[in-house]
Amino acid sequence: MSTVTAPSVSAPAAGASSADARGGTGRRRTALLRWLFIAPALLYMAAFFGYPLVRNVLMSFQHYTPTTYFTGEAPFNGLDNWRAVFSDPLFTDALWHTALFTVGSLLGQFTLGLALAVFFSRRFRLSRFVRAVLLLPWLVPMVVAAVVWRRILDQEHGVLNAALQALGLTDGGVPWLSSPDVALLAAVLVNIWIGIPFNMVILYGGLQEIPRDLYEAAALDGAGPWRAFRSITLPMLRPVITVVLVLGFMSTVKILDLILALTSGGPADATQTLGTVTYQMSFLRLDFGQGAVVGNVLILISAVFAVLYLRANRADFGTGK
Amino acid sequence: MSSSTIRTAPGTARTTGPGTGGRARGAWNTVAALLILAVLLFPLYWMLVTALQPSSGIDVDFFPTSPGLDSFRAALDSQGRSLLTSLGVALGAVAVCLALAAPAAYGLAQFSLRGGRAIVFTTLITQMVPGIVIANALYSAYAELRLVNSYLGLILADASLGLPFSIVLLRAFMVSIPGEVVEAALVDGANRFTAFVRVVLPMSRNALLTAGLFTFLFAWSDFMFALTLNTTDDVKPVTLGIYQFVGAHVSDWGAVMATAVLSAVPAAVLLVVAQKYIAAGITGGSVK
Numbered sequence: 321m322s323t324v325t326a327p328s329v330s331a332p333a334a335g336a337s338s339a340d341a342r343g344g345t346g347r348r349r350t351a352l353l354r355w356l357f358i359a360p361a362l363l364y365m366a367a368f369f370g371y372p373l374v375r376n377v378l379m380s381f382q383h384y385t386p387t388t389y390f391t392g393e394a395p396f397n398g399l400d401n402w403r404a405v406f407s408d409p410l411f412t413d414a415l416w417h418t419a420l421f422t423v424g425s426l427l428g429q430f431t432l433g434l435a436l437a438v439f440f441s442r443r444f445r446l447s448r449f450v451r452a453v454l455l456l457p458w459l460v461p462m463v464v465a466a467v468v469w470r471r472i473l474d475q476e477h478g479v480l481n482a483a484l485q486a487l488g489l490t491d492g493g494v495p496w497l498s499s500p501d502v503a504l505l506a507a508v509l510v511n512i513w514i515g516i517p518f519n520m521v522i523l524y525g526g527l528q529e530i531p532r533d534l535y536e537a538a539a540l541d542g543a544g545p546w547r548a549f550r551s552i553t554l555p556m557l558r559p560v561i562t563v564v565l566v567l568g569f570m571s572t573v574k575i576l577d578l579i580l581a582l583t584s585g586g587p588a589d590a591t592q593t594l595g596t597v598t599y600q601m602s603f604l605r606l607d608f609g610q611g612a613v614v615g616n617v618l619i620l621i622s623a624v625f626a627v628l629y630l631r632a633n634r635a636d637f638g639t640g641k
Numbered sequence: 642m643s644s645s646t647i648r649t650a651p652g653t654a655r656t657t658g659p660g661t662g663g664r665a666r667g668a669w670n671t672v673a674a675l676l677i678l679a680v681l682l683f684p685l686y687w688m689l690v691t692a693l694q695p696s697s698g699i700d701v702d703f704f705p706t707s708p709g710l711d712s713f714r715a716a717l718d719s720q721g722r723s724l725l726t727s728l729g730v731a732l733g734a735v736a737v738c739l740a741l742a743a744p745a746a747y748g749l750a751q752f753s754l755r756g757g758r759a760i761v762f763t764t765l766i767t768q769m770v771p772g773i774v775i776a777n778a779l780y781s782a783y784a785e786l787r788l789v790n791s792y793l794g795l796i797l798a799d800a801s802l803g804l805p806f807s808i809v810l811l812r813a814f815m816v817s818i819p820g821e822v823v824e825a826a827l828v829d830g831a832n833r834f835t836a837f838v839r840v841v842l843p844m845s846r847n848a849l850l851t852a853g854l855f856t857f858l859f860a861w862s863d864f865m866f867a868l869t870l871n872t873t874d875d876v877k878p879v880t881l882g883i884y885q886f887v888g889a890h891v892s893d894w895g896a897v898m899a900t901a902v903l904s905a906v907p908a909a910v911l912l913v914v915a916q917k918y919i920a921a922g923i924t925g926g927s928v929k
Contacts, residue, residue, distance in 0.1 A: 360740075
């Protein structure tokens, strides 16, 4: 039975030919047993990640109508869906909104998250406690956060406008969610609020890895805090910065919950993103073929960044186990 | 009071030198930190304050002078069932997720399988597939399998939210379990599976807890699958409930906010009970 337990390939050399054969089947059985540990998860991932990816590509070449799920008929229609989507102004608008939303959100989340991470690296009382409680906005379900903000940003009854008017910053209430000109900005602000804790925690973790003596040496050489930040903190933090930005990108570009609960893509489609357009085309218009096209575009964009992410992680895989 | 000042003294003394200057700066930092906290948590405070005031949430006082629980009663009346649905679905998703992830993570960590690395890479990539894309294709499959509007369907879909994360996190932990521990159990006559259950799982308790907590939170927060894989009100988690609540013309913001408070409770509880696991999960699952 020793072949079953020994993980190494080198079997005992002293075996006769019959023992070798037995060892061979035993090893095969071991390999099979080992795969049994992994097989359920693999099957599940094939069904819930692999299948949707393939099916989505197929669907983008099929004609779906509201009756498809009764008749079961979705004939292939070549590039019709792709042509229809790419000539739809809603799609091009959504592409642009998604870009603005993603860049704006990441800039805000990252800058504020980094500032907080640096601040909390100082030693003072309650630092740990405050850092922990700051995570709350990120842990609350996004739809719930959006609903709360919807009330806060309300033009007439919202507390934000009340505060701005009390401070004399605005005359009338700002139509945060009801004007096409500011709704996307409002969505970005809310998303920044949601994303700050995540950025802060990961960047804080990265900051703790930087050896203290580097700063002491720099201080001896007469470097000020800004110089130390630029010459030590930023370069040493680069791998962590890449990871946090790529992960932030992946979760922001596909945004759906927040927008639906905050503005439903409105007013006048001013906050439609690739995520909400996919939802609208598939589940409201019941044209799953066109929804699949937008979904595929979303996947293509994500794939580019997945490659970046794996590159950033490669060092980790090379040295780690 | 004195003991805590003594405890922080070495830290501040090291950077700012002896004297009271360091302690004063530390106090200012604490004040600044509390201000930051107040600003960033204000929306959640506002949610709570609105829920505690009886005037259906139109004129909300900054500090509730006569707090009442009427809104919570209204919220439980209309959303109580949804809260229970969320709880059941999230627990189910945790069970499915851990049952799949723990053996897989162990296999990937301890057996040098051909293609094991590729599997880990694939797991990392699946984390990045947008949920709406999965929902788009899954709906067709669910319609054929009659899983639309079913608890099982939603539980299975929600488990996908935590699975890649759990596998990566558990594998990172299980790599450090010495092979001898399992082999000792095997010598004692246990087979590989019982050794896994009796030896590996108890040793991985903390990692399992972290993975389970996060999967619970992901499933509890799920909105996309609840929205797309349900066409009736048969299976309606609280995220979907609150969405429909504000979708209609809202007359009772107090009840909406009370629902929001109730659906934020798991997050708050986890933060208090399992703070160190949460920090470990965020950094462990994403960076490593």
